[in-house]
Amino acid sequence: MDIARLAGVNPSTVSRALSGSQSVTEETRNRIAAIAKANGYVANHNARMLRSRQAHQILVIVPNIAAFSHPDVILGVEEALEEHGIGVIIGSTKGNEERENALARQLITGAADGLILLNGRVPEEFQGLPQYAKRIVAVSRPVDFPGVPFIGIDNESAALEATQYLISLGRSRILHLSGPRESSIFAARAKGYHAAMAEAGLEAHAEVMHLPFFTITSGRQALRDILTRRHLPDAVLCASDELAFGAIQSCREVGIKVPEQIAFVGFDNHPVSEAFSPPLTTVSVPRRDLGYVGAQTLLRSISDDLSETQAQILPYELIVRASCGRNRW
Amino acid sequence: MDIARLAGVNPSTVSRALSGSQSVTEETRNRIAAIAKANGYVANHNARMLRSRQAHQILVIVPNIAAFSHPDVILGVEEALEEHGIGVIIGSTKGNEERENALARQLITGAADGLILLNGRVPEEFQGLPQYAKRIVAVSRPVDFPGVPFIGIDNESAALEATQYLISLGRSRILHLSGPRESSIFAARAKGYHAAMAEAGLEAHAEVMHLPFFTITSGRQALRDILTRRHLPDAVLCASDELAFGAIQSCREVGIKVPEQIAFVGFDNHPVSEAFSPPLTTVSVPRRDLGYVGAQTLLRSISDDLSETQAQILPYELIVRASCGRNRW
DNA sequence: TTGAAAGCGATACCAG
């Protein structure tokens, strides 16, 4: 590097000066910094990373970046990493396993130093490679891979509480609209829902509908089908706010009154839920914190001073709004 | 690399085989590929990139990843790049100039091969470095930097058309709720709005409110203020769907009827706008296509076969829903 | 088609 020549020092001194090493006179450091700046010099990323064996990048794998809940998590991740000068790479998989593996390779090849999984699954590529566990954390959705920490909420308990709330309002024919059955997060919510129903002696009315997607469109279509039934539910617990938005839309379209005829509860507390009509009662998930804590956990895990924390459960909160009406009795 | 030893060939042959070079026997290539796979070998990313002077990564700079309109654009970018085996890095700046420059350095240091700007501004860092123009494209919001192509919609014309639509319904006291005045995209929309008002002889009623953010909260607060006025507008053209959601919420809270008393038009056609109550009339922006075309343009520009395309204007569409009611006359 | 050797641009280690 010719900054060395210009400064009349050895390249290694330039390197030390620019990376803020202590073992360089402040005077020398300043002089080199000035020369570098004047010449618009910045160290080549790939060369540094090759030598120092760090990418200074963390990869976040999301199933779908357009889903309502992920951007806020990513925001939290960014905030945590920014403080450490670490960049964030995003990859969305859309459930495509091939794509998942391609992204996984970013970790294996050293393009990223760590992985934050929001998709609830460790890519196949890591099977039989337990040494990568310490470079991976799962956020929002747990994964089945030994040694990978999880940061999320207690979904079972949240669904339980939400269902109990509906029951406390006098609702009994409560339907649970959920996401893919295979996803542990939806399984947990369904479990909490069933527990509450059973506890209230309403098991006979319990019904879980697992949908392949938890989008607005998906919720809309599901309710269209349900509204053709002879006996309508009097409440619906939705596994995402998006499902609830679509579902409520369908009700409106056929003149079913919300919350009078059917009450709705969502999951996420997306910003829209407050502006929606009726404002949506929903389980608030600390998305940003999940991302923030997840990133911090990852950094600690990578640098080896993680005291075997296997799961961090953050608090959720049931936000009561008008979509469930008031107590009927 | 010991794959070479295992295969009994020279490292260079392994390199050639794995990168699919033609000048290697198919037989040799297959044999090496098999051995590499069996041993879980993948070439180190940073070393490859150092040598070949490519990062195979594109950086997308967004002002705020939680804004409703960006994720879809990113989706389009990902789709376009995935086909070329190029990864996507995301950085959100939250308007922080220092953060912008830090991200810019990713391009300068070679951590990324190109830059897609969704924030309407080329980072300071590139001032006086025109050679980077060919590695940058601006999507959604144009930037002021010679040689940087722009992919977006005709905002002025879209706002003009939306305003004309409101006028055609008999509305006359139309307010325009917009984002930061400094942003050219909002300036363009305001211009179209003014043109329509002037054309209809309603210039006297024209009023543009520039808000620092175009979020739900921002729209909600703005309308709260406006609704205390003696003379209410009879329509509001919002520069984003989010503003509209918040604004309509405020109307609902004080009992103002939408669309009877005030009609609303949004911008973006976010998925929620259809499920909202009332369903929101809005300008549909082809967000995904913008991202897709933007990424393609960038790739062509980087590889030098860009025929000096300076702007690609994609079609928008006014989606008419119930938030403006029907013609009053 | 393959091998040998020379870097890519930095950092790290060992002397001084």
Add this chain to the structure above:
DNA sequence: CTGGTATCGCTTTCAA
């Protein structure tokens, strides 16, 4: 505190 040198892991050029 600074200089010299080996080296990170791969690709590429030049010969054979």
